[in-house]
Amino acid sequence: GQSLEQPSEVTAVEGAIVQINCTYQTSGFYGLSWYQQHDGGAPTFLSYNGLDGLEETGRFSSFLSRSDSYGYLLLQELQMKDSASYFCAVRDRVSGGYQKVTFGTGTKLQVIP
């Protein structure tokens, strides 16, 4: 079967660094994405890792280790507006060679002053 695990909640101080981990189990893995969702809003894309290593986009970085079925999202210089839910999402292969995107349960990040 398929599963994704990430912590349900994380609290961090403004200006600090926080890492949100994601482990997954799936077959036909293509890549791992990260999305941010503010309360009541739509998920917005942050990053995608198709290969092992680190991808950096401004204050956000994402890492993937395919051999460990593990990835993380790193948020630096935290700001109050970063308080949101963060979802990892696996893109994997389904029958017929097509792809689907499955989301984890999300990590609620609270940034405190």
Next chain:
Amino acid sequence: DSGVTQTPKHLITATGQRVTLRCSPRSGDLSVYWYQQSLDQGLQFLIQYYNGEERAKGNILERFSAQQFPDLHSELNLSSLELGDSALYFCASSGGISGREGELFFGEGSRLTVL
């Protein structure tokens, strides 16, 4: 603005009823995905279409059905509604030229309340 349009934004209906949610993908995107998000829950994958054809199916109930039309807009039909169907239903699209690899563009969602 993601470019994905979902209607209606809010919908209140009674148990046993049937509703249709509509999604217009971003211009140029051929793939449409439907997700269900219950209160404080993750995004449950329902179904995916590509250029009018069903490509992947997730945890979609038999009471639910969807289709993608030749103009690429999609509709999600929910019938025999139950209280537990109350949720935020998101549509996402991808596959166009301007998107980054792995990027899904989400609409603002349709919030369904079943009373």
